[in-house]
Amino acid sequence: GSDSNNNSSGSGASSGSSELTIYSSLPLQGTSREQSQAVINGEKLALAEVGNKVGKFTIKYVSLDDSTAQNPGTADEGQTAQNARKVVQDKSAIFYLGEFNSGGTKVSLPILNKAGIPQISPSNTYIGLTTNEPGSEPGEPNKYYPTGKRTYARVVPRDKIQGAALVTTMVEDGCKTATLWDDKTTYGAGLARNIEASAKAQNLTIQDRQGTDKSAANYRSLASNVKSDCFVWSGVTGENGVQVFKDVAAANTTAKLYGPDGVAEEAFTNPKKGGIPADVGARTKLTVATLGVKDLPDASGVLDKFKATYNTQTVDPYGIYGYETMALALDSLKRAGAKANDRTAVLAALFGTKDRKSIIGTYSIDPNGDTTLTDYGLYTIKNGLPSYEKKIVAQA
Amino acid sequence: MALLEVEGIETYYGNIKALKGVSLTVERGEVVTLIGSNGAGKSTTLRSISGLNPPRKGSIRFDDKDITTTAPQDIVRVGISQSPEGRKCFPRMTVRENLDMGAYLRNDAEISSDMDNVFELFPRLKEREKQKAGTMSGGEQQMLAIGRALMAKPTLLLLDEPSMGIAPILVERIYETIAEINRQGMTILLVEQNANFALEVSSRGYVLQTGTVALTDTSDNLRNDPEVQKAYLGS
Amino acid sequence: MSAINSNLESFRNWKHANLAIAVVLIGALAIFPLFKPPLDGFIDDCVLALAYVVMALGLNIVVGFAGLLDLGFVAFYAFGSYAAGWFASDFFSSINGEKGIHIGAGTFASTLPGIHLNFLLVLVAAVIITSIAGMIIGLPTLRLRGDYIAIVTLAFGEIIGRFAVNGQIGGFKYTNGRQAISPVDALDLPLLKEFDSAFSIRGYYWVALTMVAFSLFVNFRLRDSRLGRAWIAIREDEVAAVSMGIPLVKTKLMAYAAGAAFGGLSGAFLGTYFNSVNANQFQFAFSIFILSMVILGGLGSIWGTVLGAITLSFINSYFIPDVFNGIPGSLGLDFDLTQLSFGIFGFLLVMVMILRPEGLLPEKRRRLELKEGIGADEAIVEVRA
Amino acid sequence: MNVATLPPQEEIRTTPVSERLRKFFSAYGLWIVLLGLPVFYGIKDLQDEGDLSRLGNNLFAGLSNGAIWALIALGYTLVYGIIELINFAHGDVFMIGSFVAVGMWGTVGLALTTGTLGLIAGLLVTLIVAMVVCGTMNVMIERVAYRPLRSAPKLAPLITAVGFSFILQNVGIVWLGSSQKGVPDLIKAQHVLVSVAGIDIHNSDVLALAVTAPLVFLLTTFVNHSRSGKAMRATAQDPEAARLMGINVDTTISLTFLLGGLLAGAAGLVYALYQTNVWYFQGFTAGLIAFTAAVMGGIGNLKGAVIGGLIIGCIQQISDNRIGAQWTPAVVFAYLVLIMVFRPQGLVGEETREAG
Amino acid sequence: MSTSGSIDPGAPEVAELATEVEGALLSAENVSKIFGGLVAVNDVTVAIPRKKIVSIIGPNGAGKTTFFNMLTGLYKPSRGKIVLDGADITGHRPDKIMAGGVARTFQNIRLFSTMTAVENVMVGQHARMRAGLIGSILRPPRVGREERGTREKARDMLGFVGLETKTFDELAINLSYGDQRRVEIARALASEPRLLLLDEPTAGMNPQESEVLTTFMKRLRDELDLSILLIEHDMKVVMGVSEHITVLDHGEKIAEGDPATVRANPRVIEAYLGKQG
Numbered sequence A: 001g002s003d004s005n006n007n008s009s010g011s012g013a014s015s016g017s018s019e020l021t022i023y024s025s026l027p028l029q030g031t032s033r034e035q036s037q038a039v040i041n042g043e044k045l046a047l048a049e050v051g052n053k054v055g056k057f058t059i060k061y062v063s064l065d066d067s068t069a070q071n072p073g074t075a076d077e078g079q080t081a082q083n084a085r086k087v088v089q090d091k092s093a094i095f096y097l098g099e100f101n102s103g104g105t106k107v108s109l110p111i112l113n114k115a116g117i118p119q120i121s122p123s124n125t126y127i128g129l130t131t132n133e134p135g136s137e138p139g140e141p142n143k144y145y146p147t148g149k150r151t152y153a154r155v156v157p158r159d160k161i162q163g164a165a166l167v168t169t170m171v172e173d174g175c176k177t178a179t180l181w182d183d184k185t186t187y188g189a190g191l192a193r194n195i196e197a198s199a200k201a202q203n204l205t206i207q208d209r210q211g212t213d214k215s216a217a218n219y220r221s222l223a224s225n226v227k228s229d230c231f232v233w234s235g236v237t238g239e240n241g242v243q244v245f246k247d248v249a250a251a252n253t254t255a256k257l258y259g260p261d262g263v264a265e266e267a268f269t270n271p272k273k274g275g276i277p278a279d280v281g282a283r284t285k286l287t288v289a290t291l292g293v294k295d296l297p298d299a300s301g302v303l304d305k306f307k308a309t310y311n312t313q314t315v316d317p318y319g320i321y322g323y324e325t326m327a328l329a330l331d332s333l334k335r336a337g338a339k340a341n342d343r344t345a346v347l348a349a350l351f352g353t354k355d356r357k358s359i360i361g362t363y364s365i366d367p368n369g370d371t372t373l374t375d376y377g378l379y380t381i382k383n384g385l386p387s388y389e390k391k392i393v394a395q396a
Numbered sequence B: 001m002a003l004l005e006v007e008g009i010e011t012y013y014g015n016i017k018a019l020k021g022v023s024l025t026v027e028r029g030e031v032v033t034l035i036g037s038n039g040a041g042k043s044t045t046l047r048s049i050s051g052l053n054p055p056r057k058g059s060i061r062f063d064d065k066d067i068t069t070t071a072p073q074d075i076v077r078v079g080i081s082q083s084p085e086g087r088k089c090f091p092r093m094t095v096r097e098n099l100d101m102g103a104y105l106r107n108d109a110e111i112s113s114d115m116d117n118v119f120e121l122f123p124r125l126k127e128r129e130k131q132k133a134g135t136m137s138g139g140e141q142q143m144l145a146i147g148r149a150l151m152a153k154p155t156l157l158l159l160d161e162p163s164m165g166i167a168p169i170l171v172e173r174i175y176e177t178i179a180e181i182n183r184q185g186m187t188i189l190l191v192e193q194n195a196n197f198a199l200e201v202s203s204r205g206y207v208l209q210t211g212t213v214a215l216t217d218t219s220d221n222l223r224n225d226p227e228v229q230k231a232y233l234g235s
Numbered sequence C: 001m002s003a004i005n006s007n008l009e010s011f012r013n014w015k016h017a018n019l020a021i022a023v024v025l026i027g028a029l030a031i032f033p034l035f036k037p038p039l040d041g042f043i044d045d046c047v048l049a050l051a052y053v054v055m056a057l058g059l060n061i062v063v064g065f066a067g068l069l070d071l072g073f074v075a076f077y078a079f080g081s082y083a084a085g086w087f088a089s090d091f092f093s094s095i096n097g098e099k100g101i102h103i104g105a106g107t108f109a110s111t112l113p114g115i116h117l118n119f120l121l122v123l124v125a126a127v128i129i130t131s132i133a134g135m136i137i138g139l140p141t142l143r144l145r146g147d148y149i150a151i152v153t154l155a156f157g158e159i160i161g162r163f164a165v166n167g168q169i170g171g172f173k174y175t176n177g178r179q180a181i182s183p184v185d186a187l188d189l190p191l192l193k194e195f196d197s198a199f200s201i202r203g204y205y206w207v208a209l210t211m212v213a214f215s216l217f218v219n220f221r222l223r224d225s226r227l228g229r230a231w232i233a234i235r236e237d238e239v240a241a242v243s244m245g246i247p248l249v250k251t252k253l254m255a256y257a258a259g260a261a262f263g264g265l266s267g268a269f270l271g272t273y274f275n276s277v278n279a280n281q282f283q284f285a286f287s288i289f290i291l292s293m294v295i296l297g298g299l300g301s302i303w304g305t306v307l308g309a310i311t312l313s314f315i316n317s318y319f320i321p322d323v324f325n326g327i328p329g330s331l332g333l334d335f336d337l338t339q340l341s342f343g344i345f346g347f348l349l350v351m352v353m354i355l356r357p358e359g360l361l362p363e364k365r366r367r368l369e370l371k372e373g374i375g376a377d378e379a380i381v382e383v384r385a
Numbered sequence D: 001m002n003v004a005t006l007p008p009q010e011e012i013r014t015t016p017v018s019e020r021l022r023k024f025f026s027a028y029g030l031w032i033v034l035l036g037l038p039v040f041y042g043i044k045d046l047q048d049e050g051d052l053s054r055l056g057n058n059l060f061a062g063l064s065n066g067a068i069w070a071l072i073a074l075g076y077t078l079v080y081g082i083i084e085l086i087n088f089a090h091g092d093v094f095m096i097g098s099f100v101a102v103g104m105w106g107t108v109g110l111a112l113t114t115g116t117l118g119l120i121a122g123l124l125v126t127l128i129v130a131m132v133v134c135g136t137m138n139v140m141i142e143r144v145a146y147r148p149l150r151s152a153p154k155l156a157p158l159i160t161a162v163g164f165s166f167i168l169q170n171v172g173i174v175w176l177g178s179s180q181k182g183v184p185d186l187i188k189a190q191h192v193l194v195s196v197a198g199i200d201i202h203n204s205d206v207l208a209l210a211v212t213a214p215l216v217f218l219l220t221t222f223v224n225h226s227r228s229g230k231a232m233r234a235t236a237q238d239p240e241a242a243r244l245m246g247i248n249v250d251t252t253i254s255l256t257f258l259l260g261g262l263l264a265g266a267a268g269l270v271y272a273l274y275q276t277n278v279w280y281f282q283g284f285t286a287g288l289i290a291f292t293a294a295v296m297g298g299i300g301n302l303k304g305a306v307i308g309g310l311i312i313g314c315i316q317q318i319s320d321n322r323i324g325a326q327w328t329p330a331v332v333f334a335y336l337v338l339i340m341v342f343r344p345q346g347l348v349g350e351e352t353r354e355a356g
Numbered sequence E: 001m002s003t004s005g006s007i008d009p010g011a012p013e014v015a016e017l018a019t020e021v022e023g024a025l026l027s028a029e030n031v032s033k034i035f036g037g038l039v040a041v042n043d044v045t046v047a048i049p050r051k052k053i054v055s056i057i058g059p060n061g062a063g064k065t066t067f068f069n070m071l072t073g074l075y076k077p078s079r080g081k082i083v084l085d086g087a088d089i090t091g092h093r094p095d096k097i098m099a100g101g102v103a104r105t106f107q108n109i110r111l112f113s114t115m116t117a118v119e120n121v122m123v124g125q126h127a128r129m130r131a132g133l134i135g136s137i138l139r140p141p142r143v144g145r146e147e148r149g150t151r152e153k154a155r156d157m158l159g160f161v162g163l164e165t166k167t168f169d170e171l172a173i174n175l176s177y178g179d180q181r182r183v184e185i186a187r188a189l190a191s192e193p194r195l196l197l198l199d200e201p202t203a204g205m206n207p208q209e210s211e212v213l214t215t216f217m218k219r220l221r222d223e224l225d226l227s228i229l230l231i232e233h234d235m236k237v238v239m240g241v242s243e244h245i246t247v248l249d250h251g252e253k254i255a256e257g258d259p260a261t262v263r264a265n266p267r268v269i270e271a272y273l274g275k276q277g
């Protein structure tokens, strides 16, 4: 049987010491490496901004890899579980920031939940992790919370919101029909389901529903079937997003092209960095859960610092999400005050987040752990960079 | 100076010492035969000479050059070719291509007339010129292996059990041929189980026993040696 | 030195040497977790290693014993894992009017919809499914020779991986694709309380160890049996084997089935242990990973396979992430080695193989073998199997 | 004990129907398999659209795509033919070829604005550099990873090949990151050059066929007719006998790897121009496809590799276009399995004799 | 060694079933084998009586080995019929035919090279054993007994063919050529055959060793009541043991009869024996 003297379950008063550890767990090998790296950069930046200190506590940052050489590019189930257990064992652990992939979170969440460790994901959008709204599976989300208490929050709005944002934009652009492909990841397939649902609600006809295989050399044959006004791809750059857009753009020279935050990065937008060519970029619009500086003046300072620190022209949305993940964690610790080493108190603080003014807008964390943020920014591509157009008012 | 001088060679398979100091010489223009029972080291001696299993000790000189550690392909170049044990034809090449391979290092005008000679010796090969060697019968492959070795037009020809699996009528032919090409000037070192034949065509012979030379003499003397008769010739 | 060697040699030749090694080893391994914290990362690595040992022992039957190069072993991992996913989770949530089917399921699992069988029943299901799958996959390879077998098994591995990713044909959903079937019921055995991996993984460790002991037992028994000899005969020379009265079809299929069963066993365990069955896992690289264990350990050698599996598994889950990647940190450098782990893994494979071409612990037969590079020879045309 | 047990009579006599079926399938099965998809969709197209241009487009695109697979498959088959090694690193050598080519574009200053002549000259330079780099690398890999294992068990080099595949992939990751990188579309790959009978011929198609056809021709001529080619074939069939013919086996094997590498390098460049994207994993995927192509055609057989590559190209296009990209790998491999069932030695593989 | 008891040639039902050649243990009736355009065996009929040694001789490429391969099921005859003890076995699988009592050796030795001599011979008994997958794993007493018995018998067989005890546990590949031939014969014998097919068993043996083998074959026939079908180019051996000889040339039967008749046949002399025969 199992050992019972390790009682970190539920209310774990962590260590008496003044050092707390925040773990991040992301796939550092394979195709997701770049986005993971962006997340880490954001997290480190946010931590550096507070000088690695919250109140009397010193914060240590440990980055774990949830992929393995044998299973790169995504959360390896074994490694993810091991990461979670590693953190459970660490009495100084106070936050677990991850996973990148919703599939990975399904593994780590139940373990961390039992130990009562607060978890924030920088990127999960899958609905079923927090709610049982349409698009989730039966039994979700309760099956991920064996203690019955919520311990998981996320800074990115769940798919439902972005799906609606994308469809709203397409309809506004005058599309009657759309082709929808997804990359078959938890993220891509989940978002696609929400796009479909939203499209139905807004009378946009989805003509062709396909899943792509990222290792395909090209999608020319598949693209020759695209006959609709609009094309939307629900996936991330790392799943061969650039090629998808190039081939669709070539096969159908008039369709308007749309992508989610999964591709709102330079690797996708900038031809010099391997992104789509400028003429395709000119036809492409993206949605990101971040508003531009003109609608969110507070963010500009952080963005500039980010650009300076990491020497880039644009900030990958995942860099922003990473920053906000850490910022939210630190904010919760700060609000827990002297009890920042008490996981229960920190959880209470996390779920007590109200009207937080952040780099991605003002939001609260609802009882499910979801952000109340519904603001999506619409971006076009200028000079190889995502350029903020306007705030989308989604017709959810 | 003898054409081939093998001096005290010791050859191993892994840690097994197959040759324990074999010495022999072959004079230019001779037919010399090696006899001995199974596992005595006859094939190993030939393999050592042609460089497939270089000896760890001892030396091999050919035409006054040391070839002890020379690579097999270079040994062919200096004029030694072998019809190996187990035939080793190229299974997915046709009969003709196999013979062509025999002449791989040659570049003279006589290749095609030499091939005709081989075909004359083994009409079956001519008949099956385009058949893949791998589909030939055992004996047919043996013919091919001999023919291929002849195609190299070597100074010294090493034959490892050329009569194995060959019909009696052809065995005679092969031995006539050996005598014939020897008359034309080729030196031959012959390994045979069929000692009766071998000693008939050769001038001298060596008897190998468990990796050493047990006896050497002229072929006539060996044939009449009661020991040899009893052990190798059958009564 | 030579005295030690000869002692070692005589021990190796002792009739019960394997039994003795196994008993001592497994005994020692059984008590070791008690000296470690219950959630220790090292035990975690050990559980994985043990599960891989079971896989590798299975593949060793197919590749090592019977000489059938199988590049699609991942298929059995997939089937085994899905057995756990299907029969021990809420995946089929609408079954039985959303009330679920529960047979010997744990207390928490009993409250969930879907099919929830006891872990032992899941294992049985996994073994049955994978054995059948093994035979079906084996069928088209029967007339093939040498490396053609490799590609057909590879093809099946890929096809099954693809089916796992797509997850749905028409309206019927049979996997959750890359979105994972999760969570899978915690491991619980009759008479013991549930093994909750959030508090202790010792239970998992012991179950894995038991599976290894079982696999070792079966492997040794099979190797020294009529069937084991038949496999080796087929590996050496199919024509001679069939001429000696060995039915090729049946004997090969049994190798596939037996090998697959272990893949399934381990797959079901891993599905349970990982608490999730994700189509991402079922990639060609996994087949290669397990195959490397077998070859690196010493093809056909049971202890070699065990050692190979442990070595590679630890390189992958302990050495690279926990030791190697920590090197810059301990030197005070801010250099991230994780992006090199892939290459390091490859480099180690190359090094080990070049240093020990015969494998870490070569099969006894191969140690005795003086001549190298022998094997079944040229093709046979017409054996109709 | 009764030794004379014979199988029961029923087993002896096959029923005429099943016998006839068996005969039928062994005679026509392969053709049914090969032609199944195209004929089915051809009829469907005729019904739905009244002409065959859609199928024609699929097949033509398939041929040009397949040409790239063929180039890689040739390298596989050459190496397999000579040392019976499934060279898993080959695809990754090809990947490095692409990376080198793309890197060279930058170096020699090729960009979208470069004029036609400059482009051709630049690409020729790139082609040569990519070929040379890959050829050399392939030879070096053989030296380091396979030659020391010449006398080891047959599967040992398979593992070093996998090891090198990982190493090269890691080089790719460090070089250009871990996701696909779009590269400048120098030749306007998807620009329709001409349209014949409803079939669009793109720049990329012309490029792929124009590079592949002569290379394949040169290679097959070289292997079948040159002295070194003969040496390669001989070494492949029996290295020991080859040495007895005066062939330097090591040199010949190196030469084989060199040729395979050269082709991989060429394929690397063509791939980059054709697909307009590169990534570290492309070699692995392409390698798998090329290996499949080589086996489909009859492993060790040059003609077979080319035919296999072209067939796979066509299947992929048809499947992408009709069945859906998500099923394409499954369709390709299912095809392979079926072909193996009907032709165990591959499409143009040779049979050899039972040695009795 | 009690194989003899297992064969009951006089059993009435067997006699009834016997076709074509009365009382023959095995008969090949008008069999042909065509490879592409090449007729390797053409319409050959051979009957092998019980407890007799019959030889097939003929020039290289005459079709002897091909004929063997048809008898043992490795090749399927293009035409014709093969009958074993009254049962038609044409086109049966090799393992079934072996189980029916026909064992063989190969022209190029085909031992299982990484198995010891004893193990090789144990494989020969495969068809006579019963342990299956489950039995092999659980190893009930029955299987244990069978296993021990098999090993015993293998050692007996190796002794019988004259292998030295100390080489019993050597790997086959490390044995000398002659010993490998012996192990091959022991392996074939271990299957308790009624008919033994030997393809050039003396190839690579010296005349002295061939003589020993000749005696041995006679012993097999007499002590184990075996029939032997022999392919051989060594006329001393062939003439010494055979009771009946069939001569093939270009796939066709050109002569048959007892050794003296065959030896005197001018066609045989011309095609095969040469002047000294």
Ligand SMILES: Nc1ncnc2c1ncn2[C@@H]1O[C@H](COP(=O)(O)OP(=O)(O)OP(=O)(O)O)[C@@H](O)[C@H]1O
Pocket: B013, B016, B018, B036, B037, B038, B039, B040, B041, B042, B043, B044, B045, B085, B193, C370, C371, E173, E174, E175, E176, E177, E178, E204
């Ligand atoms: N490849 C090998 N590996 C290990 N030992 C070998 C090998 N080849 C030969 N031997 C051993 O070396 C010794 C000499 O063998 P060799 O083949 O030279 O004998 P031989 O005289 O040619 O016999 P035969 O008449 O049987 O051909 C034998 O003891 C044999 O067992």
Ligand SMILES: Nc1ncnc2c1ncn2[C@@H]1O[C@H](COP(=O)(O)OP(=O)(O)OP(=O)(O)O)[C@@H](O)[C@H]1O
Pocket: B135, B136, B137, B138, B139, B140, B165, C381, D352, D353, D354, E035, E038, E039, E040, E058, E059, E060, E061, E062, E063, E064, E065, E066, E067, E107
């Ligand atoms: N698979 C095949 N394809 C084509 N021809 C073949 C095949 N197998 C055998 N042959 C041919 O059939 C003929 C008979 O071969 P077989 O091996 O039966 O001869 P054999 O009588 O045993 O000769 P040997 O005494 O040389 O062993 C030979 O000419 C051979 O080339």
Ligand SMILES: [Mg+2]
Pocket: B042, B043, B044, B085
């Ligand atoms: Mg010899």
Ligand SMILES: [Mg+2]
Pocket: B137, B138, B139, E064, E065, E066, E107
């Ligand atoms: Mg023969």
